[in-house]
Amino acid sequence: MHEFNWGLLIVVYLFLGGLSAGLFFAAGLANYLTVDDKPVYAKVARMGALLAPWPVAIGSGLLILDLGNWYRFYKLFLHFRWQSPMSIGSYLLTIFTLIAFVYLFAWLKEDERKWIFSKIPATWKQVHRLNVDISSWREKIAMVGFPFSIGVGIYTGVLLGAVSARPFWNTNLVAQMFLFSALSSGSAALLLAMLLDRKNPVEKHETKFLVTLDVVFISLELFIILPYIIHGQLSSQAVKDALTLILGGPYTVVFWVFFLFLGLLVPLAIEVYELFPSIFKGREFHGSRRMALTAAGLVLFGGFLLRYIFVYAGQVSSFHRMGLLR
Amino acid sequence: MAIKKKRYALVIDSRKCINCKACVVACKAENKVPVGNFRNRINEERKGEYPKLSINFEPEQCHHCADPSCVRVCPTGASWQRKDGIVLVNYDECIGCRYCMVACPYDARYFNEEEGVVDKCTFCSHRVDKGDIPACVETCPSKVRVFGDLEDPTARIHELLSTRRYRVKEPQTGNGPQLYYLL
Structure with missing residues (x-):
């Protein structure tokens, strides 16, 4: 009887939106880390800047395709409704995407920038006036972009959490869960891209930086998910009933085995195993490529599954039909 | 005379419901609801085992809530509430x-695939504005439904809600539903 109003396109969009937020955040952070005023993670910052805008741009495209009338999407920008998370989100998303593209532009090398402009007809003089070097703005753009990247990362959770009719979503922990998952996916995607870029082999300190970042984000995520379940169990009956979806219900295996174990605990274990000797035993960080690849891939897999579980299970949860589940 | 405020609501005496679905058919015909979609429905609840058993029918549709979450979440203001x-x-x-569909605690909305828009019960506003009553109310053979203005002290709905006990569904969502089920 109950049908899903939001499907896979929304899951993919929520994942890609979060991925961009995480990429921008990690890249922006890398931009700020210097030793003796010299950037030590410039390669990480550049890779992140080059990747960050694309997932959210594709995701926004999917979001528009998912609409009943896709060509009416402009109506989102004719109104501002502060009570609607979707209205706030569509503005946040647009501003963030623009900032991410400007940030990408700031990280282009001179020859890359010239190559792009060489493809634009010479008669388009107004466009060619944009052919300027803004690499000195990198730190400023990153600073302006941070709150927007956090905003995009958290808004996808608020979008679901603000729905009082769905007890599975309607807790104030979902927003943070999505944010930390987004940040963790972003650093994992960045690590994956650095590892796969054969032209500029990744250096050990860069792998270590991204792995450390990811350990922090996964830990934060883990300690939101556990309270989410504990709070839910101690909450009102409707929330408790909604949690049966992942505690014995149809989403139990995908949540515990595929998301929590494979998508969160295994990559966390791999990353801690990699970091442990260099932090506690004073040995050099070796950074096995295969291990890092596996961990990064699993984190992305887990990040996608988290959205999948929440979008689908949340829509099943409700105040008056939950009896049918048992 | 001062302009009086109106507040339309529906009282449902579900014990009178015989599950004939005349309301569902009347609504589909009146509002040209697409095949496969419904603006109202009759929930069935079965209990017990033979020979001790009971069945309960409970008509449901949009509750035209006082503080509707569908209106709150709509990003363009397409979902709105009349005075x-x-x-x-x-x-x-x-x-x-379809954010409103996700946000509705009563699953009262449907997606019109052909038009690409969300649709729902309108309380037959086109009829109500002419002084008529909604099609589902008019057609009900066992007089389950009583439609009226809560602000009008002479209305039958006023009398029912003053003298009978009733409940609303899922008041804990904070939506302030306006379908009143007589006990």
Whole structure:
């Protein structure tokens, strides 16, 4: 009887939106880390800047395709409704995407920038006036972009959490869960891209930086998910009933085995195993490529599954039909 | 005479319901609801085992809530509420994001695939504005439904809600539903 109003396109969009937020955040952070005023993670910052805008741009495209009338999407920008998370989100998303593209532009090398402009007809003089070097703005753009990247990362959770009719979503922990998952996916995607870029082999300190970042984000995520379940169990009956979806219900295996174990605990274990000797035993960080690849891939897999579980299970949860589940 | 405020609501005496579905058919015919979609429905609840058993029918549709979550979450303002409480969709503004469907605690809305917009019970506002009553109310053979203005002290609905015990569904969502089920 109950049908899903939001499907896979929304899951993919929520994942890609979060991925961009995480990429921008990690890249922006890398931009700020210097030793003796010299950037030590410039390669990480550049890779992140080059990747960050694309997932959210594709995701926004999917979001528009998912609409009943896709060509009416402009109506989102004719109104501002502060009570609607979707209205706030569509503005946040647009501003963030623009900032991410400007940030990408700031990280282009001179020859890359010239190559792009060489493809634009010479008669388009107004466009060619944009052919300027803004690499000195990198730190400023990153600073302006941070709150927007956090905003995009958290808004996808608020979008679901603000729905009082769905007890599975309607807790104030979902927003943070999505944010930390987004940040963790972003650093994992960045690590994956650095590892796969054969032209500029990744250096050990860069792998270590991204792995450390990811350990922090996964830990934060883990300690939101556990309270989410504990709070839910101690909450009102409707929330408790909604949690049966992942505690014995149809989403139990995908949540515990595929998301929590494979998508969160295994990559966390791999990353801690990699970091442990260099932090506690004073040995050099070796950074096995295969291990890092596996961990990064699993984190992305887990990040996608988290959205999948929440979008689908949340829509099943409700105040008056939950009896049918048992 | 001062202009009186109106607040339309529906009282449902579900013990009188015989599950004939005349209300469902009347609504489909009146509002040209697409095949496969419904603006109202009759929930069935079965209990017990033979020979001790009971069956309960409970008509349901949009509750035209006092503080509707569908209106709150709509990003374009396509979902809106009239001063008399009727919750409607402005089809020209609806982009078909279906956020309102997700936000409705009563699953009262449906997606019109052909038009790409969300649709729902309108309390037959086109009839109500002419002084008529909604099609489902008019057609019900066992007089389950009583439609009226809560602000009108002479209305039958006023009398029923003053003298009978009733409940509303899922008041804990904070939506302030306006379908009153007599006990």
